[in-house]
Amino acid sequence: MSDIQPIDPIALKIGPLEIHWYGIIIGLGIAIGLYLAMKEGEKRRLEKDALADLMIWAIPISILSARLYYVIFEWNYYSQFPEDIIKIWNGGLAIHGALIGAVLTAIIFTRIKNLSFWKIADITAPSIILGQAIGRWGNFMNQEAHGGEVSRSFLEGLHLPEFIINQMYIDGVYYHPTFLYESLWNIVGFVILISLRKVRLRSGELFLSYLIWYSIGRFFIEGMRTDSLMLTDSLRMAQFISLTILIAAIAIWIYRRKTGLANQYYLEA
Template sequence: MENAFQPINPIALDLGVLQIHWYGVIIGLGALLGLLLAVRESERRGLHKDTFVDLVLFAIPIAILSARAYYVIFEWDYYSQNPEQIPMIWQGGLAIHGGLLGAFITGAVFARIKKISFWKLADIAAPSIILGQAIGRWGNFINQEAHGGPVTREFLEGLYLPEFIVNQMFINGVYYHPTFLYESLWNLAGFAVLMLLRRANFRRGELFLTYIIWYSVGRFFIEGLRTDSLMITETLRTAQVISIVLIVAAVAVLIYRRVKGYSQVRYLEKGE
């Protein structure tokens, strides 16, 4: 199959001694927009305006390291033979579940030190996180990764996708499912849902738990289409297993907190 289209150059700016990759630019943009949203909302919820700025100074570096570590661990057969590639995060290979784990642990420690409710921080951060994920998936698009199995050009055109997406999904002579796009759209829909639910004055912690459930449901089904999944066994995809665990855990925590009376404070209340 022939196609005269040239893939998008993954390098946004080449300064000779320094190359800036679109992957990093896009992930950085997602993080920045998420931070601005969280800062604005945290002030409304009675927190100091610098709370989330202070938090991300720790959370983002730790999330990047944990995301990379998670990916490398599950691809150790490759990286043990190519250790020099472990730091090359601009080529991709940041596992979202690993990044979320690092960020959540950092948030829990931060909340304890600052004597702020972790659940309050998590509720405020939830829309920002899923927005950042929606934007970040476009970094995978630039790198032509995180795609699904082979499809025809007619199939992609039948989705009424812009030409630049159809062409970028032409990789080594084959068209592929744009699973990065499916997940980005799912996350954007989740962002809209969470923004609406903020007004519903949920009990504290439940906005964050809703985010966990929403993201995990979408990730489970979309992951089944991908060809580059991290695997636990030959048949078990890591992200699908983690998604099921997170859905069950989030529902259990939600019920437990209600039964035990730990979630009496409402989202819109400003008390700690």
């Protein structure tokens, strides 16, 4: 098995400049998600350029918050190697950190622009989960976000392409492709959210559906990973955040229905 070579995480070198697959794939996920959101925004009569203006702020803030989240919970390492804090091309962008940054940015932006946060959240929900599905392949290129040890026969039993099986061979051991599990879960979520657009969901409920779907999958898949940020010896930070978001999303859904805050329907907004 020693002749198995991993995919080079560096896509292109231009002099001293190295362009990593991780960054390319993350950027691709953002670009595709933004394109789909803007097309849906046109259908929902969203103010022209509103999403583009929001993304000018949301994208850099999300990347910064994703990195900050990760660094905080890995401070024992980064306090000794502070020069590595900026090396986001090696991985270390926490999705929950990005989501927190994006939501806070959207709340502030919509209040300043006098727009509906829930309308924008509903419009962008499928794009967010699709971007996450694509972004997980950046982890694949870096051979990270994997699970515990498995046999090659186990991976072959999943009928995976040879290039995935080979990339899961790390330091002489095969690992669970948990990046793939989450990517597929998110793709299914994308299809569900697109389908729910045709249902008479009320304002905000498409976004809350995204939070619920993603949190359920992330909770269980996170339990399989070996590189999790830990809250306690037995509880992973992402599992705690996923449970918190899941409970909060359900509570907000019920509260908005009972108080009449969700009387407007998505297709009519």
